[in-house]
Amino acid sequence: xxxxxxxxxxxxxxxxxxxxxxxxxxxxxxxxxxxxxxxxxxxxxxxxxxxxxxxxxxxxxxxxxxxxxxxxxxxxxxxxxxxxxxxxxxxxxxxxxxxxxxxxxxxxxxxxxxxxxxxxxxxxxxxxxxxxxxxxxxx
Numbered sequence: 001x002x003x004x005x006x007x008x009x010x011x012x013x014x015x016x017x018x019x020x021x022x023x024x025x026x027x028x029x030x031x032x033x034x035x036x037x038x039x040x041x042x043x044x045x046x047x048x049x050x051x052x053x054x055x056x057x058x059x060x061x062x063x064x065x066x067x068x069x070x071x072x073x074x075x076x077x078x079x080x081x082x083x084x085x086x087x088x089x090x091x092x093x094x095x096x097x098x099x100x101x102x103x104x105x106x107x108x109x110x111x112x113x114x115x116x117x118x119x120x121x122x123x124x125x126x127x128x129x130x131x132x133x134x135x136x137x138x139x
Contacts, residue, residue: 007086008115009033009054023048028108032087034080044080046070051099081125088114 011031017022026045029035034044050069054061061069067077081097084090088111091100101107130137 006088006114013063041072043070043072043076047080052104060098062095
C-alpha cells in the first residue's frame with residue numbers, strides 16, 4: 001500500500017456556542033480528527049495550543065519543551081507531532097516544531113489548498129474510470 005503524502009480528516013461539527021480560545025482550538029482539533037477516545041489527555045489539543053502561542057514569538061518549540069508543557073510522555077508528544085505534521089499543520093525546522101505558516105489562519109488556508117489539489121486528483125481518476133467503463137456523468 002502506498003504511503004500517504006498527507007492525511008486529511010475533516011468533520012463538519014456544530015460551531016462552539018461561546019467565543020472561548022480553548023474551546024475554539026479544541027473544536028478545530030476535533031474537526032480535523034485529532035481528538036479521539038484514545039487521546040483522553042487531549043495531547044494534540046495541548047500541543048497545538050502551545051504552538052499557536054509560540055507563533056507570536058516566531059520561535060518554535062522542541063519536543064522536550066512541548067513535553068514539559070503538555071506533560072505526557074515524550075513518546076506521546078512525538079506521536080501527536082507526527083500526526084500534526086502529516087496533516088500539514090506543523091513543520092519541524094531544525095529541532096523546533098512550529099505552525100506551518102506564521103498564523104493559524106494561514107496554516108488552515110494552506111491545508112485547504114492541499115485538500116483541493118487532492119480532490120482534483122481524485123476527480124481526474126474518477127472521470128478516467130467512468131470513461132473506461134462507460135459510465136455517463138454530466139459535464
